Structures are given as structure tokens and as C-alpha cells.
Amino acid sequence: MTRIDPLVHRVLDGELPSEVLTPAQRAELDRLERAGTLLADGPLTSVADRVMAEVRRPAPGVAQRLARWFAERHTITISVRPAWSLALAAVLAAIAIMPGRGPGLILSAEEGIAQFVGRFPGAKSVEVVGSFTDWRPGAVVLRDDDHDGVWRGVVVLPVGQHEYMFVVDGERWVTDPLAGRFVDDGFGRQNALLIVRPVPR
Amino acid sequence: MNPTGVLSSAGREPSDAEIVARVLAGDAEAFGLIIRRYEAGLLRYATRLLGSADAAADAVAEGLVRAYRHLASCRDTGRLKSWLYRIIGNRCRSHLARRSASDMSLDDIPPLADPGDTEAATERADQLASVERALNTLSAEKREAFLLKHVEGLSYEEMAAATGERIPTLKMRVHRARAALLEALKEAP
Numbered sequence: 001m002t003r004i005d006p007l008v009h010r011v012l013d014g015e016l017p018s019e020v021l022t023p024a025q026r027a028e029l030d031r032l033e034r035a036g037t038l039l040a041d042g043p044l045t046s047v048a049d050r051v052m053a054e055v056r057r058p059a060p061g062v063a064q065r066l067a068r069w070f071a072e073r074h075t076i077t078i079s080v081r082p083a084w085s086l087a088l089a090a091v092l093a094a095i096a097i098m099p100g101r102g103p104g105l106i107l108s109a110e111e112g113i114a115q116f117v118g119r120f121p122g123a124k125s126v127e128v129v130g131s132f133t134d135w136r137p138g139a140v141v142l143r144d145d146d147h148d149g150v151w152r153g154v155v156v157l158p159v160g161q162h163e164y165m166f167v168v169d170g171e172r173w174v175t176d177p178l179a180g181r182f183v184d185d186g187f188g189r190q191n192a193l194l195i196v197r198p199v200p201r
Numbered sequence: 202m203n204p205t206g207v208l209s210s211a212g213r214e215p216s217d218a219e220i221v222a223r224v225l226a227g228d229a230e231a232f233g234l235i236i237r238r239y240e241a242g243l244l245r246y247a248t249r250l251l252g253s254a255d256a257a258a259d260a261v262a263e264g265l266v267r268a269y270r271h272l273a274s275c276r277d278t279g280r281l282k283s284w285l286y287r288i289i290g291n292r293c294r295s296h297l298a299r300r301s302a303s304d305m306s307l308d309d310i311p312p313l314a315d316p317g318d319t320e321a322a323t324e325r326a327d328q329l330a331s332v333e334r335a336l337n338t339l340s341a342e343k344r345e346a347f348l349l350k351h352v353e354g355l356s357y358e359e360m361a362a363a364t365g366e367r368i369p370t371l372k373m374r375v376h377r378a379r380a381a382l383l384e385a386l387k388e389a390p
């Protein structure tokens with residue numbers, strides 16, 4: 001591995017003038033600066049029209065939003081206190097294994113229950129995005145009804161392996177430290193891994 | 202008279218905070234000023250991260266629409282630039298997460314510059330291709346750090362706001378990225 005003299009780093013960081021460098025160090029500096037300059041070329045396209053068209057589009061009315069909501073598939077989120085979550089899971093499981101008892105939440109053999117819990121004191125919003133939401137926000141929103149900084153949500157998901165992350169305040173992506181299993185997200189960070197098993201029958 | 206609204210009443214370019222205030226007050230067209238100010242850098246950054254100009258355009262368009270809709274949540278409008286890079290970085294991460302490794306070949310990045318016909322331009326395009334190949338040998342973290350520092354010109358403070366990482370971590374990452382890039386450039390044909 002090439003070792004760069006600390007002086008070169010300090011010049012590149014704007015802490016020292018380039019005059020302090022030897023010719024060999026100056027050559028390294030020039031090569032790195034040239035790389036940055038070359039990579040700064042472009043771009044050839046613009047998304048301004050596309051973005052402004054969306055910005056100018058009037059917000060849909062209530063009726064439109066309702067119609068769209070009913071037309072799309074949704075993950076239903078149920079927020080419960082921790083003490084009740086196991087009981088709720090048991091109730092849901094019981095409903096799932098009692099056919100013919102009238103309308104209710106019926107879990108198929110391909111569905112299971114997942115509970116998400118994260119501690120984010122001071123957060124204004126916390127949601128879960130993952131492979132099961134196609135990495136789009138807005139489907140699994142957690143709640144902190146008692147304002148203790150612990151955000152929770154229970155969802156029904158397809159049985160199998162899912163990747164997910166918390167999104168705090170709409171922008172900050174946080175890996176669930178309690179997940180136990182992780183996979184590389186291809187960007188040097190890790191997604192939490194969740195394995196959903198079918199409700200016992 | 203200033204029909205385009207580009208300049209402020211004082212005859213200077215409005216600050217980010219002033220533009221944000223106008224948008225939040227209901228002047229949606231003012232968001233175009235934000236796009237014009239930051240679009241080029243964001244597209245360049247996303248293209249280098251994703252290895253696809255089309256995917257980058259999608260990520261930047263989605264990110265900017267999201268930024269518009271959540272503009273009120275940008276608590277420090279003086280740091281709008283970092284906030285936008287953070288949003289676009291997150292969109293790029295979503296794109297990468299959705300895309301299987303088999304779809305992705307960073308070696309296929311098209312050159313952003315149009316090489317034209319001149320000998321000098323052709324040589325420049327060759328140099329750019331060589332640098333791109335070297336860049337693509339870096340890990341995603343190092344690539345991101347080098348791009349933010351040396352292509353987008355962000356300060357370490359801005360990088361920290363854009364990535365959520367600590368400044369010492371970013372400094373170390375940039376230093377390692379420089380060494381790795383220089384090594385890869387030495388090995389380049």
C-alpha cells in the first residue's frame with residue numbers, strides 16, 4: 001500500500017501551503033488533485049424539469065388519497081406496549097389457527113409476526129424501511145406513545161428473511177444494534193436481518 | 202425588476218436560508234433555485250456512487266422531491282448543502298440495496314465528460330477512464346469519502362453532517378482513500 005507523507009495530507013486538507021512539499025511529494029499531490037478535477041467533469045443531464053413538475057403538481061385531495069390507499073397493498077402496523085406485545089402475538093396466532101370463527105386477522109402459513117423496537121430518545125419520528133417495503137418509507141411507522149424514547153411497532157410480514165433499517169426523523173438511517181444478524185448493504189454499512197417464521201399451528 | 206427571482210432584493214444571490222424561507226412561505230418556484238445551485242454536484246456524486254447515470258438521475262430526482270416535501274424538517278437551513286447530500290446519499294443506498302450485485306458493474310460507468318474530437322479531449326477522456334477505474338477499486342466508504350472531499354469540495358464538518366460520521370473517522374477514511382487511489386493509479390495502465 002502506498003504511504004502518503006502526513007505533510008501531503010495536511011496540504012490537501014488546506015492546513016499547509018504546497019511550498020512545504022518536496023518534488024516527489026508535490027507529484028503525489030498533483031496526481032490526487034488531478035484525479036479530483038477529472039472526476040468533477042459533467043454532468044450531461046438535468047433533472048430540474050422532472051423535479052419541478054412534481055413540485056408544481058397539486059397535492060391530491062382526500063378522496064384521491066383514500067382511493068389510492070385502498071388500491072395499494074399495505075403493511076398494517078399495530079403499536080402496543082411491550083407487556084402486551086407477546087399477548088397480542090398470542091392472540092394473533094390464536095386467530096390464525098382458529099378457522100371459521102368469523103372475520104378477523106387470519107395469518108396464512110406464509111405469514112408471521114415481527115415486532116420492531118428501537119430506542120431513539122428525542123426522535124420526532126421513527127420508521128422501518130426494508131426489503132419488505134421495497135426500501136420505501138411510509139409503510140411501517142413506529143410509535144412512542146408514552147414518550148420514553150422507545151419506539152415500537154408490530155407488523156405482519158411474509159415468512160422468510162428480510163433486511164431492514166430504522167429511519168430516524170426521516171433522514172438518519174440506523175442499523176438495529178439488537179438485530180443479532182446483519183448483512184452488508186453494499187455501501188460499507190450493514191442492514192439488520194430479520195427472519196420471520198410462520199405462526200405455529 | 203427581477204422576474205426570475207434569482208437575485209435577492211439587495212441584488213445578490215440569495216442565501217440558502219433565504220430561499221428555504223421563500224419556499225416554506227409558499228413560493229414553490231423558488232425551489233428551482235436550490236435545484237440550480239446543487240443539482241450538478243448531486244448528480245455527479247450519485248453517478249460516481251451508483252455507476253449509472255440513469256440510476257443517479259432517478260436517485261437525485263427522488264431525493265430532491267423528498268427534500269422539497271420535507272423542507273420544513275431541515276432544522277439548520279445554513280447546512281442545506283450537507284442535508285441534500287445526505288438525502289441523496291440515502292437514496293443511493295436504497296438504490297444499491299434494491300439492486301442485486303449482478304446488476305452492478307462500476308466498470309461500466311460512462312464518462313461524464315463528452316470527449317469531443319480533439320486530441321487533447323481524447324487524452325483527457327482516457328485519463329478520466331483511468332481515474333474512474335482506480336476509484337472503483339476503492340471500498341464504497343473510501344469512494345464516498347474521496348468524492349465528498351475532493352470532487353464535491355465539502356469540508357470535514359459538512360461531510361460529518363452529510364454522512365452522520367465523526368470528523369476523525371472521516372479524516373482517517375479520506376487519508377486511506379487517497380493512499381488507495383494513488384496505489385491504484387500507479388498500477389493503472
